[in-house]
Amino acid sequence: MSRRVFGITWPLFGLVLCLGVAQAEVADTEQKASTADHSKFEELQQEFATGPDVTRACLKCHTEAAKQLHKTTHWTWEYNHEKTGQRLGKKYVVNSFCGSITSNYPRCTSCHIGYGWKDGNFDFTSEEAVDCLACHDTTGTYVKFPAGAGHPAYEEKKMGPQVFKPVDLKTVAQNVGKTSRQTCGACHFDGGGGDAVKHGDMDRTLGKPSKALDVHMAVEGLDYSCATCHTFINHNPAGSRYQTTAKDTTGVAVPGIKETRATCESCHGLTPHPRQVNNKLNDHVDKIACQTCHIPTFARGGTATKMWWDWSTAGQRDAEGKPIKKKNEKGEIVYDGMKGDFVWEENVVPEYHWFDGTVRYSLVGDPIDAAAAPVEINHLQGSYQDPNARIWPFKVMGGKQPYDTVNNTFLVGHLFGQDDAAYWKSYDWDKALRSAMAQAKAIGQTDIDYSGKFDFVETRMYWPITHMVAPKDQALGCAECHSKDGRLANLTDFYMPGRDANPWIDRIGWLLVLATLAGVLVHGLMRLVVGRRKA
Amino acid sequence: MSQVMLFTGFERFWHWSQAILIFGLLTTGFEIHGTYSLFGFEQALDYHLILAWTLIGLWAFAIFWHITTGEWRQYVPTGKGLMAMVGYYAYGIFSGEAKPYHKSRRAKHNPLQRLAYLGFKIAIAPALWISGLLLLFYTSWKDTALGAALPLEWVAWVHMGAVFALLIFLVAHVYLAATMGEPWYSLLKSMFTGYEEVKEGN
Numbered sequence: 001m002s003r004r005v006f007g008i009t010w011p012l013f014g015l016v017l018c019l020g021v022a023q024a025e026v027a028d029t030e031q032k033a034s035t036a037d038h039s040k041f042e043e044l045q046q047e048f049a050t051g052p053d054v055t056r057a058c059l060k061c062h063t064e065a066a067k068q069l070h071k072t073t074h075w076t077w078e079y080n081h082e083k084t085g086q087r088l089g090k091k092y093v094v095n096s097f098c099g100s101i102t103s104n105y106p107r108c109t110s111c112h113i114g115y116g117w118k119d120g121n122f123d124f125t126s127e128e129a130v131d132c133l134a135c136h137d138t139t140g141t142y143v144k145f146p147a148g149a150g151h152p153a154y155e156e157k158k159m160g161p162q163v164f165k166p167v168d169l170k171t172v173a174q175n176v177g178k179t180s181r182q183t184c185g186a187c188h189f190d191g192g193g194g195d196a197v198k199h200g201d202m203d204r205t206l207g208k209p210s211k212a213l214d215v216h217m218a219v220e221g222l223d224y225s226c227a228t229c230h231t232f233i234n235h236n237p238a239g240s241r242y243q244t245t246a247k248d249t250t251g252v253a254v255p256g257i258k259e260t261r262a263t264c265e266s267c268h269g270l271t272p273h274p275r276q277v278n279n280k281l282n283d284h285v286d287k288i289a290c291q292t293c294h295i296p297t298f299a300r301g302g303t304a305t306k307m308w309w310d311w312s313t314a315g316q317r318d319a320e321g322k323p324i325k326k327k328n329e330k331g332e333i334v335y336d337g338m339k340g341d342f343v344w345e346e347n348v349v350p351e352y353h354w355f356d357g358t359v360r361y362s363l364v365g366d367p368i369d370a371a372a373a374p375v376e377i378n379h380l381q382g383s384y385q386d387p388n389a390r391i392w393p394f395k396v397m398g399g400k401q402p403y404d405t406v407n408n409t410f411l412v413g414h415l416f417g418q419d420d421a422a423y424w425k426s427y428d429w430d431k432a433l434r435s436a437m438a439q440a441k442a443i444g445q446t447d448i449d450y451s452g453k454f455d456f457v458e459t460r461m462y463w464p465i466t467h468m469v470a471p472k473d474q475a476l477g478c479a480e481c482h483s484k485d486g487r488l489a490n491l492t493d494f495y496m497p498g499r500d501a502n503p504w505i506d507r508i509g510w511l512l513v514l515a516t517l518a519g520v521l522v523h524g525l526m527r528l529v530v531g532r533r534k535a
Numbered sequence: 536m537s538q539v540m541l542f543t544g545f546e547r548f549w550h551w552s553q554a555i556l557i558f559g560l561l562t563t564g565f566e567i568h569g570t571y572s573l574f575g576f577e578q579a580l581d582y583h584l585i586l587a588w589t590l591i592g593l594w595a596f597a598i599f600w601h602i603t604t605g606e607w608r609q610y611v612p613t614g615k616g617l618m619a620m621v622g623y624y625a626y627g628i629f630s631g632e633a634k635p636y637h638k639s640r641r642a643k644h645n646p647l648q649r650l651a652y653l654g655f656k657i658a659i660a661p662a663l664w665i666s667g668l669l670l671l672f673y674t675s676w677k678d679t680a681l682g683a684a685l686p687l688e689w690v691a692w693v694h695m696g697a698v699f700a701l702l703i704f705l706v707a708h709v710y711l712a713a714t715m716g717e718p719w720y721s722l723l724k725s726m727f728t729g730y731e732e733v734k735e736g737n
Contacts, residue, residue, distance in 0.1 A: 276581070277581040278580050283673070283674040387678075477577060479572065482569075483576070484569055497567055497691065500688065505695050506695070509699030509702070510699070512703055513702045513703055520710035524710065530631075
């Protein structure tokens with residue numbers, strides 16, 4: 001009897017084994033033929049209680065990884081600008097979305113590549129606080145809890161209506177791999193607090209884009225991940241919004257000369273267009289960023305991006321004291337008692353500006369001129385005269401931010417927290433601003449005190465558009481700009497054919513042409529009249 | 536009176552192909568200038584460039600022809616008879632006076648024509664050529680000393696100024712050439728056939 005059972009079992013076992021091998025082969029191709037199978041690693045054969053426990057295991061082999069990450073902006077959220085001397089980064093700048101991370105840490109740092117940045121005293125030298133899984137998860141199950149200071153849910157947690165199940169850290173750790181559109185997108189697609197809010201050229205539709213949406217990342221095409229272009233060297237990605245390479249003059253990335261690929265020129269070179277009757281497209285490379293023509297509109301994937309956020313109207317609550325929410329016919333939230341009024345737009349035509357890659361910020365403490373509103377939160381550098389500047393497309397985020405009417409500077413607000421000062425608790429701006437400004441001073445973000453008097457000022461903030469590159473047949477035609485009311489109508493510091501003309505040459509020229517025409521007509525008529533009389 | 540071959544085959548070919556090219560250049564050029572849209576900016580630019588290069592090639596042949604045949608002398612200005620021509624167009628033509636000028640094989644243009652054509656050849660055409668090529672190859676010289684001294688819009692202004700001068704020339708030229716013969720269409724006809732009635736002894 002037992003022999004008979006064995007007789008059947010062995011072939012079955014063999015079949016299962018074969019299936020297993022077949023499955024492993026699929027997994028291997030997906031992993032781009034990695035030479036390491038993390039599920040076989042001894043260090044990962046354990047249950048992990050927390051994220052830092054996983055990191056400790058990772059660091060046993062990847063001994064230098066945390067040290068590398070400690071040097072990146074992904075970790076420090078601090079960017080010391082070489083050209084302007086400004087201290088930037090999420091830690092210090094103000095933006096026109098949720099304002100500032102100061103005093104709101106556990107909520108904001110759910111997108112930090114670390115664990116436990118819950119107040120102004122986070123230990124940036126801690127190696128085990130580095131979150132490896134946020135970027136290297138391949139299972140799609142590793143989700144950081146939105147208010148967990150970077151930790152995922154270790155037990156079932158709720159955030160509003162959303163339920164966060166505890167993450168199976170062992171499975172996630174055993175299946176680590178390369179970064180993907182999903183891992184990067186978990187934070188970058190949701191920048192500003194939700195899908196498509198912040199950038200305009202990055203939202204969840206890029207997780208599985210069509211060719212028309214993104215010719216490089218299209219699943220039915222090149223299927224690039226973010227890191228295909230944002231090359232990582234020592235865990236440090238290429239590409240920066242604080243110091244953008246607005247004009248790449250090196251061209252194609254050749255080992256030993258250029259190791260990163262975050263510019264278009266890194267692959268397409270400096271004369272990217274085939275020579276035609278006119279070679280003007282290649283001539284444009286010196287003054288026009290590739291993105292300007294090749295990203296005709298942003299928010300093209302079917303999800304609208306937030307274009308306006310007015311904090312001054314926040315605070316409306318219903319009879320039970322709950323913040324009111326209003327939606328438009330498309331289901332987009334256009335008013336939220338916690339946040340104010342919003343405007344959403346799809347297929348947005350960018351604004352175009354000269355840009356040399358350097359961005360200055362109006363930081364907390366910097367003077368602003370509220371009388372000259374809208375006040376720019378960040379300032380683009382560059383002009384036609386500047387050989388390093390090109391015309392770039394931008395999303396311009398509008399809205400209203402709190403500012404100090406005595407000190408004339410932006411204020412940061414304490415929004416998130418369980419304490420009474422938090423705006424989302426007591427809906428008292430004065431308390432929220434006082435609390436956040438005290439913390440801003442404590443961490444050295446500013447040395448200015450809150451005067452106690454505040455108001456809201458209209459602001460503009462520039463976000464360079466560089467993703468959602470369309471197929472070439474959808475690039476802009478000449479007349480989009482070379483016409484009287486074209487896309488570049490606001491850039492008046494240079495001569496452009498089709499748009500500009502010396503009005504006096506045109507006026508006097510046509511006048512003389514018409515005078516000549518009138519002259520010959522009169523002359524001819526007179527000849528006819530005289531000739532008839534004679535006849 | 537006798538029939539004389541006034542315009543050789545090359546001259547006629549040159550004249551009429553130049554006329555077609557110039558009308559094409561004007562049509563596409565004003566579109567590039569933003570006066571109207573017809574072909575679309577890029578198409579207009581491409582046509583403009585093809586027409587311009589063709590015209591430049593034609594001119595190269597014409598210049599060669601003028602030099603080798605000595606026909607350039609037809610455009611040497613003369614003061615003799617100039618005022619008489621002006622007087623004829625302004626007054627004499629209405630009072631029935633005879634044309635004060637009789638063309639011949641060696642002097643086929645009247646003094647006014649000589650001046651007008653010379654102006655076209657040494658002022659209007661070179662201004663268009665030079666400014667046009669500068670516009671086309673702007674990126675090659677904008678970073679040189681020339682670029683520092685010469686703003687792009689000035690080049691465009693010269694190009695447009697020359698275009699208007701050309702238009703004025705064309706209006707007058709078409710009127711005079713098409714209606715001033717005896718009979719009125721004879722000059723136009725001779726530009727097709729090459730032959731014209733010329734007074735004996737000239």
